Amino acid sequence: MDEHHGHHQEHQGGQHGHHGGHGGHADHAAVFRDKFWLSLALSVPVVFASHMVAELFGYHVPSWAAWIPPVLGTVVFAYGGWPFLSGAVAELRGRQPGMMTLVALAITVAFVASGLTTLGVGGLNLDFWWELALLVVIMLLGHWLEMRALGQASGALDALAELLPDTAERIGADGTIEPVSLAELRVGDLVLVRSGGRVPADGVITEGTAELDESMITGESRAVRREPGDRVVAGTVATDSAVRVRVAAVGTDTALAGIQRLVEEAQTSRSRAQALADRAAAALFWFALVAGVLTFAVWSLIGDATTAVERTVTVLVIACPHALGLAIPLVIAISTSMSAKAGILVKDRLALERMRTVDAVLFDKTGTLTVGRPAVTDSVGAEGFTAEEAVRLAAAAETDSEHPLAKAIVAAADDVPTAREFRSLTGRGVQATVDGATIAVGGPALLREHGLEALPETAEWQARGATVLHVLRNGRAIGALALADEIRPESRSAIEALHANGIRVVMITGDSRAVAESVAADLGVDEVFAEVLPADKDSAVAELQARGHRVAMVGDGVNDAPALARADVGIAIGAGTDVAIESAGVVLASDDPRGVLAVRRLSVASYRKMRQNLVWATGYNVLTVPLAAGVLAGVGFVLPPAVGAVAMSLSTIVVALNAQLLRRVKLAPSSE
Structure with a gap:
């Protein structure tokens, strides 16, 4: 779930989640993808018709091609640049300038300067059309990769809703049975639940006895015997025989709806998380702004206004983080594809980022440490x-x-x-x-x-x-x-390996304390929460967090969904139920609990790569911006805009190659 950042927040003004969540879903990845390909197609002629590029490669641009860069460049600025411009407005409204504002500043300055140069205003020589086009294309690529890698997860609530049958069989006063939609059910209605059928609403059995599979609500592995007078819960399955149920709660009053609310609350409660690149972008934004103002002030005092404008524009364009825009998305894209090959589905990059800080792993017993x-x-x-x-x-x-x-x-x-x-x-x-x-x-x-x-x-x-x-x-x-x-054969080695990494292992279960203690003693678990009701699983996570632990929760049942969403990292294991998978930040395709260690290894390695890339990308900017500003003009060295642009492209290539080195990390549990 990306978070996983506030899933349910609207994607305001194209701001893609740097401060408030990838609110939209997969459609945002599609938007950036379409904008990227079209902008790329429009940028190719802009680059080749640019005099700066022609001089670098030694060919001649015919005079009739002079209008290609300004016309297509303007289209790229307006069409491809729109998400950044609107995102910058959202960031500035929230008084949190970051990546969007930085990109918007660079492309706007480049657009205005290039436009004035083309129109011959003020004698400027600032032909940045190609730089503007490439900047937009690289940023769109970064955002598209990032969106695609995150994968959205607001489907948790839809998956919970799917646990309910589409219709219920209502028994009339005269004993006739008619199928009705769930919306038509009322408290007091009598419904028939056939063998193998799902209970449509919370209620009490009036007739019949059945073994009910309540695992999706309680996580309890055994089917539970329910007789006349016993309560039953919507979404559970009558495994062996039919029962008649008097409806006691419908709609939002049911236990399932309560779990839905818990999932929703837990998901939105942690949308405050902010990515590393935002902090770097925010710092760079102020750095670029201060450098731009100082450059303009100093050159206005010692030179002429035209030189001052040229230097300032060069500074602001170079300060835009091409490499920074790709530094994180590339690592995310590579780590996501690597993990998928290893059977680890990363649904939330922030969960992956946080996994390296986890010091307590909470395993749900049934179906996770045990076969279920x-x-x-x-x-x-x-x-x-x-x-x-x-x-x-x-x-x-x-x-x-x-x-x-x-x-x-x-x-x-x-x-x-x-x-x-x-x-x-x-x-x-x-x-x-x-x-x-x-x-x-x-x-x-x-x-x-x-x-x-x-x-x-x-x-x-x-x-x-x-x-x-x-x-x-x-x-x-x-x-x-x-x-x-x-007990799963791999559970022991998973727990030993976690202990070797200094991680506390805790087990939680709805089973009796006797069952829980015997399994815990067998496996060497540090602490046990037993006889825990489903609604209290997430409070067990909260209790561990209150003690100062960073908690990863590993579970597979629907009743784990709120706890998975509450934990610092939620890991759904195995084919689990759809809801657990939707509420988790990371999903393990296999039932092997050792996958938790692979997630941690990937987290440590990808975080290291992100930091290296950020240091490189920001370090490059910190060095080139003063040169572009003319710090060494006194000794006759001024960084020409073209050289700055080429250096920037090289910086992007270095970041891309460094991200590829992540592929050398071993993830398979067998390497334990």
Whole structure:
């Protein structure tokens, strides 16, 4: 999200976000792209018809071509220069002159001086048409690259809205079912949510029992059993059977709308961020202005007015940062394309810039450090059965079930015997006939029904927060299985590497403290926030920030969206949900948490390149401006405008080549 700078601010007067955000979206990149190509086409004849360029390369410009530079140059100034002129107005209104004002000052001075020269006013010899055209073209290129690299993210809210179904099935007083749009739903309406369907509004179940997948709201990995009288939330999915829901909240009152508001607030709250180049541009603006005024004053006193104007114009045109205009956008463009190849999608360059300062990484547990789906972690046999046999028989009984736990058990068995007469024991488990014996698999309710005690080994599993299922054969316990969310194999090395970089690792989860502590102990996490409600995830980020940490949040669920937006850097991992991806500044295509380190490496390297380029670009200006002003005129050296222009082009080339060196940085996690 670029920020990521105030996503929701309008792109005022073409100001492209240097102070207030790339408010518009991809269309701004298209605007700069079109302006760049057309201005480039118009600039080619201007450059070749210029006497200054003709003298440099030793060819003759025919007299009829004399009008090409002023006519096409004026078009380039008005058409290509418009974003900078209007952006300068916005910057000056906000009393924050920066890049836009600096560019506008240079192109306006060049335009006026060249126009007066062409018209023969005041005996000036300031033919800057080609310099004006190239300046506009290079600046448009820089802005286009920057816009394209940023990629916009105001889509977070649209993606949240897409979690809701398009229509709801309302049940009339006479029991008839009619599809209605969500806007037509009213509090008190009764709606039918079919198996596999999304709940259209917050409400209470009146009839039916279902396992609800609430992960997009709570991040909780297990489907949750909901019965009559239980509350359900808009956007969640009834996984296994249909329920009837009495609507309790619609529209902006729903939990999902609350998450939308949190995302929006967090996004706009950090649009104050300002890029490095702005500060350099602001300093250069005052430097150029002071140098211009001093040049004019000194030459007016010791020389004549014409020389004073020529020197001053040369100073102001040379002070415009061609190289500065490309210094940052080129690094951004290269780092963005490099990261994309490494499976890192940078949506917000400021997030990337900030990543190098991060000293605490907050991982959402489910789906980030863990796989996000259950797996059999332990098993035990009893009554003369081995643990493997218990798993095989359980898998046979569970073969026909669609439940996530059933799938995990089947996946854990080596070979599964065939089962007959499968049936679901509502609220207790499943039962089937295997090799002539009745095999039942279920939790505590199944044991109570048979008057059995849990196997002693299962107490420790439960203390750890695992789901415990017992396997019964003809009513006797022959084994038990523990199922828990599986920890990703890469999580350990990711955390070790972060520790090696001096970064504090914190885990946050909606799971119980027992589950959270066991995972944290296993992984070596420094701190745990457990049993955190979705709306409170971003306050956990705020708490870490209040302690003075710069926080990167790594998550994958919709409920992480506000926290991702609140963190200094939001990193969405894996295929996650669309909303998390939209709210994050950086998205990792793979599920590998080690990608967080690659983002940090890229951040450090690209920041270093940006600083080198800024030092070069501004240093070049600080040196050439006094020469153009005539500091060495006393010893007979005055920098001719043409030489200044060529030197400026060389400076731009140096910056471009330096940015290319960024490609040598290694990003793949395997290089850890």
